[in-house]
Amino acid sequence: MVNKINTLQLKQIKWLIAISYIVSFSIDIMLNISFTITTTPSITLLMLLFWTTKLLTNTHFATAFVLGIFSDIAINSILGSHGLIFIIITFLILKVRHSFKGYPSWQQTSLIIFYLYIYQVFSWFILNPNLIDSAVYYWLSPLSAIIIWPILYKIMNLFTHKKIF
Amino acid sequence: MMIDNSSSIFVNFRSLLITTLEPIEKLASLPVNSYKYFQQDFTSIASLKKINSELKSELFFLKAKQQRLNHFEMEVARLNKLLRKASQLNKYKVKLANISHYNISVYSHFVSINKGYSDGVEKNQAVIDAYGLLGIVTQTTPSTAKVQLITDTEIQVPVRIQRTGQRGIIKGFSKDLLYLQFISNSSSVELGDIIETSGLANTYPKGYPVAKISQIKTLKDQPYFSIFATPIAKVYQAENILIISKKLKKVKIQ
Numbered sequence: 001m002v003n004k005i006n007t008l009q010l011k012q013i014k015w016l017i018a019i020s021y022i023v024s025f026s027i028d029i030m031l032n033i034s035f036t037i038t039t040t041p042s043i044t045l046l047m048l049l050f051w052t053t054k055l056l057t058n059t060h061f062a063t064a065f066v067l068g069i070f071s072d073i074a075i076n077s078i079l080g081s082h083g084l085i086f087i088i089i090t091f092l093i094l095k096v097r098h099s100f101k102g103y104p105s106w107q108q109t110s111l112i113i114f115y116l117y118i119y120q121v122f123s124w125f126i127l128n129p130n131l132i133d134s135a136v137y138y139w140l141s142p143l144s145a146i147i148i149w150p151i152l153y154k155i156m157n158l159f160t161h162k163k164i165f
Numbered sequence: 166m167m168i169d170n171s172s173s174i175f176v177n178f179r180s181l182l183i184t185t186l187e188p189i190e191k192l193a194s195l196p197v198n199s200y201k202y203f204q205q206d207f208t209s210i211a212s213l214k215k216i217n218s219e220l221k222s223e224l225f226f227l228k229a230k231q232q233r234l235n236h237f238e239m240e241v242a243r244l245n246k247l248l249r250k251a252s253q254l255n256k257y258k259v260k261l262a263n264i265s266h267y268n269i270s271v272y273s274h275f276v277s278i279n280k281g282y283s284d285g286v287e288k289n290q291a292v293i294d295a296y297g298l299l300g301i302v303t304q305t306t307p308s309t310a311k312v313q314l315i316t317d318t319e320i321q322v323p324v325r326i327q328r329t330g331q332r333g334i335i336k337g338f339s340k341d342l343l344y345l346q347f348i349s350n351s352s353s354v355e356l357g358d359i360i361e362t363s364g365l366a367n368t369y370p371k372g373y374p375v376a377k378i379s380q381i382k383t384l385k386d387q388p389y390f391s392i393f394a395t396p397i398a399k400v401y402q403a404e405n406i407l408i409i410s411k412k413l414k415k416v417k418i419q
Contacts, residue, residue, distance in 0.1 A: 073183055076275050
């Protein structure tokens with residue numbers, strides 16, 4: 001029964017998933033290009049985490065890798081570095097995603113912040129960012145998920161609920 | 166990741182992906198472009214007239230300067246001939262382009278420009294603005310190219326100090342600072358000295374101003390100074406840029 005509903009979900013919302021990734025990716029680029037905000041957490045990664053916890057029938061590794069490749073192109077980093085980081089984060093959240101849905105909002109947000117910190121640590125290790133001007137912002141930016149994650153979760157839940165029921 | 170650094174096949178793959186991303190980048194730069202459009206649209210006629218007269222007078226002075234420059238070029242060429250020097254003055258072809266958008270992050274500093282390889286833009290061509298060296302072309306697509314700025318930590322430029330001719334390597338340090346390496350403790354360096362491209366490695370043409378020395382430190386037990394410099398080019402304000410072609414055209418001596 002659960003499997004049936006989940007399969008149905010994926011088929012029904014594949015366009016929603018594609019559009020949500022395009023929109024979140026555009027927001028990421030827009031924040032950088034148009035508003036020169038460079039220290040917000042990746043909205044694309046948050047969207048990936050959302051779908052990973054929402055659609056339980058897929059591993060989302062391929063999606064993570066493709067999104068990572070496009071992130072590399074967008075910020076001109078070594079091809080595959082973001083793909084690798086996104087896959088690691090996806091793998092980590094796969095372990096807890098069944099219980100994730102049942103968590104209260106504050107616990108979900110805390111967990112997301114934890115994953116964003118893992119992302120920052122891996123980025124720092126692999127991509128060697130220049131933190132001379134913005135070290136504080138870089139290490140504090142995952143905390144902005146306190147605001148971003150509940151909003152994103154609520155908006156996306158509105159769309160998915162509409163589709164399912 | 167290693168393949169991306171070493172293989173040329175992935176250059177084309179990357180170019181393909183950049184082309185795929187272009188519509189999203191255009192969409193993302195819509196707010197800043199619309200702001201610029203409306204700002205231009207509401208510029209008053211009086212201020213346009215003022216800008217026009219300023220540009221006219223600037224053009225007049227530049228033309229006068231150009232006349233003297235032509236004279237000096239010929240003179241240097243004649244002196245070179247007298248000294249029987251093989252090297253002569255080189256003239257580079259330049260292409261005008263506009264910056265589509267800036268992309269400054271902790272990972273890289275680059276700009277996208279509106280000319281690509283169908284316009285003759287190639288990888289590793291130097292890019293300047295009206296004041297000095299801005300960066301280097303690192304990626305091209307048919308209609309756009311990415312220029313990595315000199316403030317990016319991955320960019321290293323062979324330079325020399327204009328006043329003394331002392332050679333070194335300059336690299337990006339932070340958003341507004343460059344770090345000059347390999348200037349020995351015994352050499353003469355002063356605050357305000359201009360650093361220009363030395364022309365070594367043939368990537369950057371010789372003699373273009375890069376930065377002005379703003380900070381000199383002597384480090385204990387180190388053979389070199391620790392020198393910081395501010396870029397001369399308007400790295401984050403430039404809108405029009407010139408791409409310098411690597412193909413050289415030698416000046417013939419009459």
